[in-house]
Amino acid sequence: MPLPPQLIDRLQGIVGREGLLLDGDVHARTTQGMRPEPLRAGVLVRPKTTADVSAVLKLCHQARVAVVPQGGLTGLVHGTDAEEGDVILSLERMNAVENISASQRVAVVQAGVSLQRLQEAAEDAGLFFPVDLGARGTATVGGAVATNAGGNRVIRWGTMRDSVLGLEAVLADGAVLSSMNQVLKNNTGYDLKQLFIGAEGTLGVVTRIAVRLREAPVGRAMGLAALDSFEHVIALLKHMDRGLNGTLSAFEVLWDDFYELVTTAPALSRPPLPHGHSHYVLLECLGGDPTRDQERFESALGEAMEAGLVADASIAQTERDCAALWAMRDDVQQMGRFGHPFAYDVSLPLANTEAYTHALRAGLHAAFGEHRCWFYGHLGDGNLHVVVQVPHPDAAAHAVVDALVYEPLAAQGGAISAEHGIGLDKKAWLHVSRNPVELTVMRRLKQALDPLGILNPGKLLPD
Amino acid sequence: MPLPPQLIDRLQGIVGREGLLLDGDVHARTTQGMRPEPLRAGVLVRPKTTADVSAVLKLCHQARVAVVPQGGLTGLVHGTDAEEGDVILSLERMNAVENISASQRVAVVQAGVSLQRLQEAAEDAGLFFPVDLGARGTATVGGAVATNAGGNRVIRWGTMRDSVLGLEAVLADGAVLSSMNQVLKNNTGYDLKQLFIGAEGTLGVVTRIAVRLREAPVGRAMGLAALDSFEHVIALLKHMDRGLNGTLSAFEVLWDDFYELVTTAPALSRPPLPHGHSHYVLLECLGGDPTRDQERFESALGEAMEAGLVADASIAQTERDCAALWAMRDDVQQMGRFGHPFAYDVSLPLANTEAYTHALRAGLHAAFGEHRCWFYGHLGDGNLHVVVQVPHPDAAAHAVVDALVYEPLAAQGGAISAEHGIGLDKKAWLHVSRNPVELTVMRRLKQALDPLGILNPGKLLPD
Numbered sequence: 001m002p003l004p005p006q007l008i009d010r011l012q013g014i015v016g017r018e019g020l021l022l023d024g025d026v027h028a029r030t031t032q033g034m035r036p037e038p039l040r041a042g043v044l045v046r047p048k049t050t051a052d053v054s055a056v057l058k059l060c061h062q063a064r065v066a067v068v069p070q071g072g073l074t075g076l077v078h079g080t081d082a083e084e085g086d087v088i089l090s091l092e093r094m095n096a097v098e099n100i101s102a103s104q105r106v107a108v109v110q111a112g113v114s115l116q117r118l119q120e121a122a123e124d125a126g127l128f129f130p131v132d133l134g135a136r137g138t139a140t141v142g143g144a145v146a147t148n149a150g151g152n153r154v155i156r157w158g159t160m161r162d163s164v165l166g167l168e169a170v171l172a173d174g175a176v177l178s179s180m181n182q183v184l185k186n187n188t189g190y191d192l193k194q195l196f197i198g199a200e201g202t203l204g205v206v207t208r209i210a211v212r213l214r215e216a217p218v219g220r221a222m223g224l225a226a227l228d229s230f231e232h233v234i235a236l237l238k239h240m241d242r243g244l245n246g247t248l249s250a251f252e253v254l255w256d257d258f259y260e261l262v263t264t265a266p267a268l269s270r271p272p273l274p275h276g277h278s279h280y281v282l283l284e285c286l287g288g289d290p291t292r293d294q295e296r297f298e299s300a301l302g303e304a305m306e307a308g309l310v311a312d313a314s315i316a317q318t319e320r321d322c323a324a325l326w327a328m329r330d331d332v333q334q335m336g337r338f339g340h341p342f343a344y345d346v347s348l349p350l351a352n353t354e355a356y357t358h359a360l361r362a363g364l365h366a367a368f369g370e371h372r373c374w375f376y377g378h379l380g381d382g383n384l385h386v387v388v389q390v391p392h393p394d395a396a397a398h399a400v401v402d403a404l405v406y407e408p409l410a411a412q413g414g415a416i417s418a419e420h421g422i423g424l425d426k427k428a429w430l431h432v433s434r435n436p437v438e439l440t441v442m443r444r445l446k447q448a449l450d451p452l453g454i455l456n457p458g459k460l461l462p463d
Numbered sequence: 464m465p466l467p468p469q470l471i472d473r474l475q476g477i478v479g480r481e482g483l484l485l486d487g488d489v490h491a492r493t494t495q496g497m498r499p500e501p502l503r504a505g506v507l508v509r510p511k512t513t514a515d516v517s518a519v520l521k522l523c524h525q526a527r528v529a530v531v532p533q534g535g536l537t538g539l540v541h542g543t544d545a546e547e548g549d550v551i552l553s554l555e556r557m558n559a560v561e562n563i564s565a566s567q568r569v570a571v572v573q574a575g576v577s578l579q580r581l582q583e584a585a586e587d588a589g590l591f592f593p594v595d596l597g598a599r600g601t602a603t604v605g606g607a608v609a610t611n612a613g614g615n616r617v618i619r620w621g622t623m624r625d626s627v628l629g630l631e632a633v634l635a636d637g638a639v640l641s642s643m644n645q646v647l648k649n650n651t652g653y654d655l656k657q658l659f660i661g662a663e664g665t666l667g668v669v670t671r672i673a674v675r676l677r678e679a680p681v682g683r684a685m686g687l688a689a690l691d692s693f694e695h696v697i698a699l700l701k702h703m704d705r706g707l708n709g710t711l712s713a714f715e716v717l718w719d720d721f722y723e724l725v726t727t728a729p730a731l732s733r734p735p736l737p738h739g740h741s742h743y744v745l746l747e748c749l750g751g752d753p754t755r756d757q758e759r760f761e762s763a764l765g766e767a768m769e770a771g772l773v774a775d776a777s778i779a780q781t782e783r784d785c786a787a788l789w790a791m792r793d794d795v796q797q798m799g800r801f802g803h804p805f806a807y808d809v810s811l812p813l814a815n816t817e818a819y820t821h822a823l824r825a826g827l828h829a830a831f832g833e834h835r836c837w838f839y840g841h842l843g844d845g846n847l848h849v850v851v852q853v854p855h856p857d858a859a860a861h862a863v864v865d866a867l868v869y870e871p872l873a874a875q876g877g878a879i880s881a882e883h884g885i886g887l888d889k890k891a892w893l894h895v896s897r898n899p900v901e902l903t904v905m906r907r908l909k910q911a912l913d914p915l916g917i918l919n920p921g922k923l924l925p926d
Contacts, residue, residue, distance in 0.1 A: 103697050103814045104845075148650050156709065159648065162625065177900050183810035184844045185622065186878040187611050187661055188896040189885060189923055190905045194657035198650055215705035234566050242678040245751030246619065246709030288708030289762070292755050299752070347646035351566045381647040382567075415649040422652060433651040437640050441912075442653045448911035449904075460652055 001085040003042035007063055011045050011087070014055045019046045019093070026088070030073070041068070041082040046093045050168060050176055050207045053089065057205065057454075058174030060087055066457045069201040071143025072114065074135035076343065077423030079147065079200050079459055089205060091142050098208070100125045105213045106165060106182045111142025111206050115149075118211070128216040130157035134330055142206045148198030150419035152326075155241075155380035156249040156286070159419070161197045163211045169196045169204035172450035182210045195445070200421055201456040203449045219290030220249070221297035222316040222325055225304070226277035230354040232309045233279050237350070237380055239309060240283060243300030247293065250284035251380030252329050255357070258374040262331045269328035272314040281379075282329050284322075332387075335374055340393040344386040344405045345377075348414035353384060356408060363404040364388060368397070383418035406432045422460045430462050464548040466505035470526055474508050474550070477518045482509045482556070489551070493536070503544075504531070507551040513631060513639055513670045516552065520668065520917075521637030523550055529920045532664040534606025535577065537598035539806065540886030542610065542663050542922055552668060554605050561671070563588045568676045569628060569645045574605025574669050578612075581674070591679040593620035597793055605669045611661030613882035615789075618704075618843035619712040619749070622882070624660045626674045632659045632667035635913035645673045658908070663884055664919040666912045682753030683712070684760035685779040685788055688767070689740035693817040695772045696742050700813070700843055702772065703746060706763030710756065713747035714843030715792050718820070721837040725794045732791035735777040744842075745792050747785075795850075798837055803856040807849040807868045808840075811877035816847060819871060826867040827851060831860070846881035869895045885923045893925050 012020045021029075021044040029039040042065075047053045060067045068082040070090045082088050091112035099108040102125050109118055115129075116136040122129040131144060133151035143149075145167060150159045157163065166181035179192045196204050227233055233253055241248050254262070259280045263271035273280065283301070287293035297315075304310045316322045335341050348356055357375055364371045368390045377385040388401050406416050410432045417426055417433075430439070442461060446453070475483045484492075484507040492502040505528075510516045523530045531545040533553045545551050557573035560580065564570075565588050572581055578592075579599040585592040594607060596614035606612075608630060612623045620626065629644035642655045659667050690696055696716055704711050717725070722743045726734035736743065746764070750756035760778075767773045779785045798804050811819055820838055827834045831853045840848040851864050869879050873895045880889055880896075893902070905924060909916070 101812070101814070103701075104812045105701075148654075150648055150650075154648060158625075161654070162621075171904075175900055175903075177904055178898060179901055180876070181878070182812065182876050183878055183881070185613055185617060185810050185841075185846045185881040186896070187613075187880045187882055187884050188878050188889075189661075189893060189901070190666075190908055191611075191624070191657060191661055192901060192904055194654060198652075198654055203653075215701065215708060217708055218705070238566075238568075238678065242681070243751045245678060245680055245749070286708070288706045289759050292759055296752050296755055347648050349564070349567045349645065351564070378648070383648045413643070413645050415644070415646055415651050417650045418646070418648040419650050421650050426651075430652060433649070435641060437638055438642055438652070438655060440638075441634075441640055441655055444911050445653055445908075448907050 003065065003085060003087070007059070007065065008043050010059055011043060011056060014052050014059070015045045015047050019048065020044070021046070039082070039088070040084055041086050041088040042084055044088040044090055046090050048093045050170065053170045053205055053207050054174045054176050056087070056089060057170050057172060061173045061452060061454055064452055064454060066454050068456050069146070069205045071111065071140035071146065072135065072138040074139040075143065075147060075423065076420045077417070077425040079421055079423030081424060091140060091207070094207060097121045102126065104182060106210055107213055108180070108208065108210045109141050110208055111140060113141050115139050115141060115144060122213045123216065126216060127213040129163070129211065129213055131160050131163055141209050141211070145197055145206050145209055146199065146201050147421045148419070150378065150381070150383065152252065152378065153249050154378060155251055157214065161194070164193060164197055164209060165212050166210040167193045167196060167206055168208040169206050171204050172452065172455050177204065180208065180210050184212070195449070198421070200423065200460045202446060202460050203455065205455070215288070217286035218288050219293060220322060221285040221294045222322045223283050223297070223301055224272050224314045224325055225281045225283060225301065225310045226273045226312040227279045227281060227309065228277055228311050230279060233281060233379065234350050236281060236304055236309045239304050239307070240300055243303070244285050244296065247285045247287040248380070249286040250282060252282040253377060253379035254280040254282070254329065255375040258376040261334050261374065262328050267331055267334045269324065269331060272325065273312050277311055282325055335387045335389065338372060338389045341387045341389040342393065342398055342401050345418050345420040346384050346386065346405065346409060346414055346416060347382050347418035348384065348409060348412050350379070350382055352412045359408060360386070360404055364390070364401070367400050367404065381418070402429065409433065424459060427460060427462045466528065466548060466550070470522070470528065471506050473522055474506060474519060477515050477522070478508045478510050482511065483507070484509070502551070503547055504549050504551040505547055507553055509553045509556045511556045513633065516633045516668055516670050517637045517639050519550070519552060520633050520635060524636045524915060524917055527915055527917060529917050531919050532609070532668045534574065534603035534609065535598065535601040537602040538606065538610060538886065539883045540880070540888040542884055542886030544887055554603060554670070557670060560584045565589065567645060569673055570676055571643070571671065571673045572604050573671055574603060576604050578602050578604060578607060585676045586679065589679060590676040592626070592674065592676055594623050594626055604672050604674070608660055608669050608672055609662065609664050610884045611882070613841065613844070613846065615715070615841065616712050617841060618714055620677065624657070627656060627660055627672060628675050629673040630656045630659060630669055631671040632669050634667050635915065635918050640667065643671065643673050647675070658912070661884070663886065663923045665909060665923050666918065668918070678751070680749035681751050682756060683785060684748040684757045685785045686746050686760070686764055687735050687777045687788055688744045688746060688764065688773045689736045689775040690742045690744060690772065691740055691774050693742060696744060696842065697813050699744060699767055699772045702767050702770070703763055706766065707748050707759060710748045710750040711843070712749040713745060715745040716840060716842035717743040717745070717792065718838040721839040724797050724837065725791050730794055730797045732787065732794060735788065736775050740774055745788055798850045798852065801835060801852045804850045804852040805856065805861055805864050808881050808883040809847050809849065809868065809872060809877055809879060810845050810881040811847065811872060811875050813842070813845055815875045822871060823849070823867055827853070827864070830863050830867065844881070865892065872896065887922060890923060890925045
């Protein structure tokens with residue numbers, strides 16, 4: 001159903017002509033960075049202030065029109081798709097870094113600021129914002145809050161949830177919930193910000209955020225280790241986490257297939273360690289005392305070799321070596337060379353991970369015969385990325401692979417999404433990770449905060 | 464209004480004779496460890512299983528009888544007081560450590576397990592549970608979840624919220640919400656556990672908890688530093704946090720009055736550093752490499768002395784020295800020697816802390832003339848403990864001191880409770896830290912989860 005012209009006029013009255021996109025200007029945008037389909041919506045509004053967001057929501061609430069909040073569109077689960085009759089509310093013009101307090105170690109930003117700009121603003125103040133991911137230049141702080149973004153350094157500093165001190169959210173009816181706490185400890189009633197972190201824009205539109213900044217690490221130690229069993233991976237995690245106690249900042253595991261793919265032409269990286277081991281672990285340590293940190297890192301890795309956990313290792317000597325290791329790990333586009341791949345992002349207990357990967361390979365073989373399947377991920381956080389490529393990657397094949405990936409997680413308390421979220425893509429599978437009472441309570445929260453269901457409808461909660 | 468005898472019979476049918484206390488057995492207990500008033504309630508039930516908790520709540524919900532959950536009764540804000548017509552639900556017999564997974568580094572416990580037992584169980588598995596506070600032997604894990612307990616090592620490992628992976632809560636109507644996630648990253652819909660952490664038993668009764676365990680630190684470095692200004696305190700925090708990057712585990716500040724009190728007879732501690740400086744900072748570093756950690760600690764502290772931030776310092780040479788520093792810091796009962804003291808637990812930005820303490824002293828002087836006022840606390844977390852002793856510590860004086868302590872926090876985004884919670888004691892002041900929209904949303908959550916208001920009524924939310 002198209003939007004009534006009067007509503008569009010009234011929206012323009014709020015955000016101004018330059019704050020409103022229609023028709024071709026909307027379709028010229030794409031839904032997501034990774035999947036370039038033209039954007040659909042009745043109108044796209046680009047408010048500049050919280051007051052404008054509030055006015056837009058109040059109007060849409062009265063008119064019972066759906067509102068889809070959008071950040072940097074770097075999500076991977078179709079969490080910000082809209083329909084022709086919807087209003088897209090883009091936070092792109094709310095992009096001010098409002099304040100950085102060096103003594104309090106807090107930054108206050110509008111939701112449309114990119115992660116990279118926040119990182120740079122922190123750096124300019126001699127501080128550090130730890131949440132980091134490949135899409136940092138485009139992904140917004142608001143989007144990272146709405147999806148509880150993770151990334152490469154969760155093992156040390158946690159997900160976005162662990163960096164948010166306070167936030168401001170506009171509720172479905174336009175009420176502005178300002179909960180801009182800036183102190184580290186605050187036990188004054190319900191911690192309302194938690195409601196909006198990871199809620200994918202279904203409970204409110206996050207407009208401003210106060211984040212915790214950290215002291216900037218000085219120097220880093222990095223290395224790549226080759227291991228010959230997944231049991232050794234688990235033991236190495238424990239060993240390095242104990243030895244680097246507090247400074248281990250990345251523990252990324254690359255299964256052999258993935259390692260070979262990203263270190264063989266046409267991929268640009270060359271193998272720092274020979275092929276032929278079962279797992280490769282990228283290790284990073286960020287500390288405050290470069291010389292002792294490097295010694296400590298080498299000594300912990302040396303102990304792991306002596307103990308037989310690590311078969312071979314390569315230690316980065318320069319910052320360029322470090323960057324090369326990360327480039328190798330992040331060269332995920334290699335998996336797109338063989339046709340459209342299906343990508344997954346799951347969590348499960350480490351002790352069950354190897355059996356899970358074996359069963360999945362067997363299931364894929366039984367269902368498809370020839371296929372490719374790569375495993376890698378933030379194993380320090382129990383977060384496994386799975387990418388599957390089958391001969392005819394159509395919707396039917398996708399459904400089969402979904403079932404093979406998701407169904408076994410139910411029995412082991414796994415999560416169908418470790419960090420990407422649910423959006424439209426995974427809501428039909430949410431029951432694997434959440435039981436009926438949990439789903440009922442989620443619906444009760446949705447009902448309490450958005451009784452008309454106008455905020456990002458159809459996302460996250462199963463139909 | 465007394466409880467109907469049939470209800471008591473039916474409760475006994477659920478929990479058995481030994482699971483139920485009446486009359487004198489109830490009054491023989493006290494409301495809180497720190498304030499030994501006899502406990503009041505219609506009945507105290509002690510279920511052994513989640514199913515029993517569910518049956519108790521279902522019954523009380525049907526009868527519209529108030530239920531007050533109780534843990535170890537070590538709270539400080541009258542958060543578990545009950546009335547004659549209430550049912551107290553004590554979790555004391557739900558005290559099983561159900562499971563510890565060394566590879567997943569997770570412990571699953573019933574709510575009535577003490578913090579100390581959890582710490583010991585973790586230690587037996589070669590692991591570490593970091594949340595620690597003086598009442599560890601009595602305080603329960605469930606109570607620590609319900610109050611989002613903090614303690615001495617928040618600067619490194621966060622509050623209880625940061626250690627809870629999953630929990631099970633029984634809702635007001637008896638429905639069992641099992642949300643026992645055990646993976647580190649789980650973005651599958653709303654993070655329901657957050658609702659119950661810090662909600663002081665007003666939204667559900669926490670019955671089981673999955674907590675994250677950490678690798679056990681190996682050895683520790685500790686010291687006491689004397690400083691001559693609060694500006695130096697702020698700078699020292701920054702310096703040590705940067706230098707010990709990731710391993711700084713305590714940064715406790717003792718103002719001069721407090722330091723003199725706890726290091727002068729009849730207190731048992733003797734001053735490790737001379738009196739006469741304005742602030743003393745207890746520093747602790749827990750790491751994985753004792754030799755390098757000690758070097759790193761001494762080197763960072765040495766730099767701070769060279770930079771003029773630290774006037775004098777004493778470094779612990781043995782574990783006994785470490786214990787003595789903590790005993791000095793924790794000797795808070797010295798403040799009770801001069802009459803009944805009023806104790807506070809606030810958060811505010813570090814940059815405003817000195818002005819706040821000066822204004823409070825001036826206000827107390829204007830209101831009471833002679834008085835005592837001690838400042839100390841987890842300043843690494845911005846958490847200031849304030850203890851005030853005035854000549855006639857009656858209710859009227861208490862109200863005056865409350866106003867002097869709390870009112871200035873509103874203008875600076877401070878919290879009237881950093882870690883103790885709200886309970887009955889602080890609910891009249893909640894408006895200082897929370898605005899009307901926040902209070903409205905809190906009430907909406909309460910309404911959504913406990914529409915009849917039977918769970919811990921009168922606590923946390925203002926009347």
